[in-house]
C-alpha cells in the first residue's frame with residue numbers, strides 16, 4: 001500500500017492545502033494529514049477545531065486519514081508505516097526551506113519527500129494570511145474550505 005503523510009499546522013486548513021491533497025490523491029492509496037503539535041507555538045484554532053475542519057472536508061473520502069503528532073516527522077512516518085512525505089511548494093522561499101528539511105530527512109531515513117507545485121489560483125494562499133484576515137474581521141471565502149467558513 002502506497003501511503004503518504006501530509007504534515008503541517010493546518011491553522012486552519014486552506015484551499016492551498018486542499019489543492020495539494022486533491023492532486024496527490026491519485027498518486028497514493030492513503031494520505032494521512034498529520035497535524036504537528038508544537039508546545040511553543042500559539043495557534044489561532046484549537047487542535048480539535050483543526051481536526052474537525054479537515055475531517056468535515058473529507059467526510060466522503062476514505063483515502064484521507066487525520067492524525068496528530070509531536071516530534072520528528074520521520075518518526076511518525078515509521079510509526080505509521082509511511083514511505084512518503086507530501087509537501088507543497090509556493091515560491092523560492094518554500095523551496096529553500098523544504099530542500100534542507102527533505103535532505104535532512106533523507107539523511108536520517110529512507111523516506112522520500114514528494115513535492116507538488118502549487119496551482120496558479122491558490123499559490124497566494126497561506127494559513128497566516130487567513131489568520132490575519134480573520135483577526136481584522138475580513139472575509140476568507142475563497143481562501144478556505146466551507147468547513148472553516150461555517151465557523
Ligand code: ADP
Nearest residue numbers: 007008009010016017087088089118122123125
Ligand atoms: P507548516 O507549518 O509545516 O508550514 P502549513 O500548514 O503551513 O504547515 O503547510 C503544510 C504544507 O502545505 C506545506 O508543504 C506548505 O508548503 C503547503 N502549502 C500551504 N499552502 C499552500 C498553497 N497555497 N499551495 C501549495 N502548498 C501549500
